[in-house]
Amino acid sequence: MPAPPARDHFDYAIVGMGIGGLTLGALLAQADKRVIIFEQHEVPGGYGHTFRAGRFSFCAELHYVWDCGRGERVYRMLKKLGLETQVTFHQLDPAGFDRIVGPGVDYAIGCGFQRELDRLGQLFPQHAEGLEKYYRIIDTIHRQMYQLPIGFDGRTIFGHPQQFSHIIRYLRWTLEDLFDQLGFPPPLRLILAGQSAIFWLPPRDLSLVVHAAGVGSYNQGAYYPRQSFMHVMKSLLRHIKKHPGCRSLLATEVTGMEVRDGRLRSLVTAAGQRYTADQFLFDGDAQLTLDLIGPQHFPAAFRRKLQYDYGTSVVSVYLGLRDYDLRRAGFGEQNIFWHPKVNLNEVYDDQLADRIPPSPFFFCNAPTLRPHDPHLAPPGGHQLVMVAPCSYQLFRRLREASDKEYQAAKQEFANRIIQIVESRFAPGLSDHIEVKVVGSPLTNEFYVRAPKGNCYSTPLDPQHVNLRRLNYQSPFPNLYYVGASSCLPGFATIIHFACLLYEKLTGDQVD
Numbered sequence: 001m002p003a004p005p006a007r008d009h010f011d012y013a014i015v016g017m018g019i020g021g022l023t024l025g026a027l028l029a030q031a032d033k034r035v036i037i038f039e040q041h042e043v044p045g046g047y048g049h050t051f052r053a054g055r056f057s058f059c060a061e062l063h064y065v066w067d068c069g070r071g072e073r074v075y076r077m078l079k080k081l082g083l084e085t086q087v088t089f090h091q092l093d094p095a096g097f098d099r100i101v102g103p104g105v106d107y108a109i110g111c112g113f114q115r116e117l118d119r120l121g122q123l124f125p126q127h128a129e130g131l132e133k134y135y136r137i138i139d140t141i142h143r144q145m146y147q148l149p150i151g152f153d154g155r156t157i158f159g160h161p162q163q164f165s166h167i168i169r170y171l172r173w174t175l176e177d178l179f180d181q182l183g184f185p186p187p188l189r190l191i192l193a194g195q196s197a198i199f200w201l202p203p204r205d206l207s208l209v210v211h212a213a214g215v216g217s218y219n220q221g222a223y224y225p226r227q228s229f230m231h232v233m234k235s236l237l238r239h240i241k242k243h244p245g246c247r248s249l250l251a252t253e254v255t256g257m258e259v260r261d262g263r264l265r266s267l268v269t270a271a272g273q274r275y276t277a278d279q280f281l282f283d284g285d286a287q288l289t290l291d292l293i294g295p296q297h298f299p300a301a302f303r304r305k306l307q308y309d310y311g312t313s314v315v316s317v318y319l320g321l322r323d324y325d326l327r328r329a330g331f332g333e334q335n336i337f338w339h340p341k342v343n344l345n346e347v348y349d350d351q352l353a354d355r356i357p358p359s360p361f362f363f364c365n366a367p368t369l370r371p372h373d374p375h376l377a378p379p380g381g382h383q384l385v386m387v388a389p390c391s392y393q394l395f396r397r398l399r400e401a402s403d404k405e406y407q408a409a410k411q412e413f414a415n416r417i418i419q420i421v422e423s424r425f426a427p428g429l430s431d432h433i434e435v436k437v438v439g440s441p442l443t444n445e446f447y448v449r450a451p452k453g454n455c456y457s458t459p460l461d462p463q464h465v466n467l468r469r470l471n472y473q474s475p476f477p478n479l480y481y482v483g484a485s486s487c488l489p490g491f492a493t494i495i496h497f498a499c500l501l502y503e504k505l506t507g508d509q510v511d
């Protein structure tokens with residue numbers, strides 16, 4: 001069948017309105033490029049989108065972010081767009097924004113490595129020296145990660161052995177390798193690994209450089225947008241739309257991308273409309289481009305590069321509460337990480353088995369106890385959000401067996417978490433639940449096209465975070481990958497790499 005005629009021609013066509021696509025779209029529109037951006041969901045934001053349930057609005061999967069202070073990367077990007085006074089961030093309590101709770105452990109992690117070193121040194125005096133070494137290594141890896149240029153490879157790193165000394169040395173290490181070397185006892189491991197448990201891997205598997213990047217970044221400040229994540233996403237989208245010659249299409253799935261003479265020429269939507277552009281940016285999972293373009297157009301070596309594994313998925317529980325005083329129950333701005341056992345490796349073995357874990361590990365926070373948009377909850381109402389890693393296979397198998405079994409499993413998983421919250425932190429909570437929404441890995445697959453419901457594209461272990469990892473480059477000279485699968489995940493990390501890609505594409509500087 002001949003291709004339908006193109007509706008319009010653009011400088012850049014962007015697939016996906018995650019934070020990566022929106023950041024690049026806004027920067028390119030500001031640089032007077034004609035941009036068109038597509039999103040298959042009805043709302044922008046990808047994992048950072050917001051959905052309505054009853055009288056509540058929940059942000060899907062962004063909980064707290066880094067690098068948003070004045071002068072830091074996110075602020076500088078917003079300043080370039082003239083949005084820095086419109087989109088602002090509140091710094092979560094620097095004295096303790098992550099609370100790690102488990103058997104015999106209840107510890108609040110705050111900002112400043114020296115402060116943490118002093119506090120932990122008092123709790124574990126026989127490990128004071130080891131802790132000093134630990135923080136020195138984490139701090140150095142974190143600083144060196146930020147010096148990496150976009151599209152770095154072995155030559156970049158080994159060509160500058162001093163500048164990247166710690167990345168060279170520790171790239172193949174897991175967090176547990178470092179714990180073992182320093183001889184840390186289980187409760188100290190739980191505290192230090194507890195915070196990076198949000199990468200959904202135990203110390204045995206988690207890449208040390210990923211741990212250092214996350215912990216090192218939050219150590220300088222953990223933030224939450226003053227008017228919620230929807231405001232951030234919508235502000236970027238509005239910025240694109242207001243520029244002449246730019247367009248945005250929500251609820252528009254891109255179903256094909258056409259290659260001719262080695263270059264991408266056009267893309268086609270589910271409704272059969274065709275759009276042409278000079279350059280293309282893809283913000284969804286990079287592996288999806290194999291099907292959209294056709295695997296035969298990719299060199300075999302690149303096809304292999306795209307065949308990465310997917311990392312852990314989650315069950316998410318969103319509660320809308322009526323007449324419940326979360327503050328009186330001891331909640332505040334903090335995130336709570338609840339661990340049923342001290343040994344995080346065992347916790348994950350239980351959690352990722354093909355069954356609902358008897359006593360799940362989870363991460364929890366109350367967005368309405370942070371500065372927020374009034375739409376998040378009705379007056380006097382509150383939100384409590386819980387996230388727990390889980391087996392994708394479990395939910396896929398149950399869904400294929402019957403919808404009833406699948407729905408029942410989601411509810412049972414959620415109820416086990418709610419029972420723990422109620423018994424440990426929030427007595428009487430169940431009587432105040434007005435809205436309860438439970439998302440599974442299949443929910444993520446459906447709403448943000450995350451294959452296998454993956455949270456962070458690949459697993460964040462040394463087998464996947466290394467010099468062979470995919471970057472922004474595709475085998476086509478005018479297709480670039482943005483977003484988690486082509487750099488590392490996280491709101492601020494993706495904005496950082498989107499800024500570097502913008503600079504590379506245009507020659508213009510963000511700062």
Ligand SMILES: Cc1cc2nc3c(=O)[nH]c(=O)nc-3n(C[C@H](O)[C@H](O)[C@H](O)COP(=O)(O)OP(=O)(O)OC[C@H]3O[C@@H](n4cnc5c(N)ncnc54)[C@H](O)[C@@H]3O)c2cc1C
Binds near residue numbers: 483
């Ligand atoms: C449970 C969980 C908790 C997290 N917590 C945090 C946190 O607290 N802090 C933090 O910084 N990060 C967190 N993250 C990570 C963060 O949410 C993601 O790394 C980031 O939002 C991903 O952005 P992205 O640009 O890669 O695109 P995504 O958010 O993945 O969006 C890609 C978009 O592309 C669209 N798309 C794909 N294919 C097509 C197509 N063919 N046509 C049209 N549209 C298409 C999708 O619908 C989607 O909207 C969390 C992630 C998860 C899952």
